Amino acid sequence: MSKKLKIGIFGFGVVGQGLHDIIITKNLNLEIVKFVIKDPNKKRTLAAELFTTDKDVVLDDPEINTVVELINDADAAYQIVKKALTSGKNVVSASKKMIAEHLEELIALQKEHGTSLLYEGSVCGSIPIIRNLEEYYDNELLHSISGIFNGSSNYILSKVYNEGLDYDTALKQAQDLGFAETDPISDVGGYDSKYKLIIAVAHAYGVIVKAEDVLNIGIQNLSPYELQYAKEKGIKIKLVPVAKELDDKHVAMFVLPKFVKQSEFLYNVDNEYNGVVVQAAFADQQFFFGKGAGGHPTGSAVLSDIAALRYDYQYEYKKTSGVKDLKFTNDIELAIYLRYDDEALVEALSFDAIYERYYSGDFKYVIGKVKLQNLIAQQQHIANSKAFVAFAGELSDVQLATI
Known part of the structure; x- marks a missing residue:
């Protein structure tokens, strides 16, 4: 049986809105608790109480067990993802620059803290290439x-x-x-x-x-x-x-x-x-x-990762941890x-x-x-x-x- 995910989402741009559009059409065992945004004055399509500009509202909330990172600032994304993983929260990210620049450390953090970082949406939008490389082509x-x-x-x-x-x-x-x-x-x-x-x-x-x-x-x-x-x-x-x-x-x-x-x-x-x-x-x-660009194609890949976390899915990095x-x-x-x-x-x-x-x-x-x-x-x-x-x-x- 899948576990209940309580989610904090960083970013409500093209991908964040696309993800929300998809989630509300599905009957999934998850709840979006809060969106963290940069501009509080920008007009939003959802209720104001769903939004905050304070990242710690999500990162320090013990009830939130899953963080979804969808922002454009790679340095800020790194700080968010690092704190979430070390705090025992699982993470889904679409920040390809951040992941590429810090991948070795992010792998180590997952192993150290028993958390999971998934990032299918960071590579080629809606194409499930990471999961296929990780699982189908593992040997x-x-x-x-x-x-x-x-x-x-x-x-x-x-x-x-x-x-x-x-x-x-x-x-x-x-x-x-x-x-x-x-x-x-x-x-x-x-x-x-x-x-x-x-x-x-x-x-x-x-x-x-x-x-x-x-x-x-x-x-x-x-x-x-x-x-x-x-x-x-x-x-x-x-x-x-x-x-x-x-x-x-x-x-x-x-x-x-x-x-x-x-x-x-x-x-x-x-x-x-x-x-x-x-x-x-x-x-x-x-x-x-x-499709490799657009809110809904990338949002679908992000949702696939979120859904996998309901069953405690993790990348095993089989080839990374093998004989080099x-x-x-x-x-x-x-x-x-x-x-x-x-x-x-x-x-x-x-x-x-x-x-x-x-x-x-x-x-x-x-x-x-x-x-x-x-x-x-x-x-x-x-x-x-x-x-x-x-x-x-x-x-x-x-x-x-x-x-």
Whole structure:
């Protein structure tokens, strides 16, 4: 029999309201005691007595046994989640940045205090990828995980490619729909996708990686030239995080725009939808598809975690707590497309091989193989010169760098 949950929810934004909308349609053994909000003057759709601005009203209430954290401030989220776990309360969170930056400590806190932190809603919205990595693939050898993890950037790329909108118009639409923040750099710069990838990799491979060690290059330098190139080649541009096991000792991770062929699952993942491709040794290739942005899709994932806590569900972190032979590395080679103006950037990247090169007026690009370490070293140069980089190869071709 399920236990009664008394819940305190931090945040009543898009996801918080979406969660509430779903909960009131269900007959579940739970009660929302209080919402903690930042702005007491903002007009709310629920009774005023349900809201407070004092976090300790929830965190110090012994009757509240479950905390749901749905705020945008990663530092404040960390303090909330840490105090809740150490106070004996179970937690559900959708804060991918906070979880990625503190995952090792959060795992230790759960073990020390016998509490549970669930965060399905933090990775790919409505797609249940964490639970599948944790349970279904617990004994599976995973060759790679890749996909579209950010609905905001995918919405923008879909609009510019499919409807011919310019980048700024598509971004404004994404912001108006609540898919992108006022400052969109986390989404379009690949940071959001990177945080989600780090969380997924911890469950897939048992490797916990610091965010600053993982390369992320986004779509903010996208130009009409890339769209012209993609349409001529019959491919699409998607922002794709990648994790690949290179051998029995190394796993690599990066986030880059990718040229996606029509034969690939991700080609037809458009607008705010997400898609995750898992390449496994025994199950072969499997594809997960669903909405990755919006209050109700993410709210449904949060509710799934809340419902699991009624039966004392916990992540076991089986691969994280196992024998740690697998290590993260950036010492890999991969094929990239580089659209550039500054010839010095091409020299600095020191291509190991060049497959194609094109000059025409203002449009210059080169396709070839580079070391990921060189991309990392030149990341600021790429940004400053407004160059555009895309992964132009196959996952099977990503390999350890040769000296």
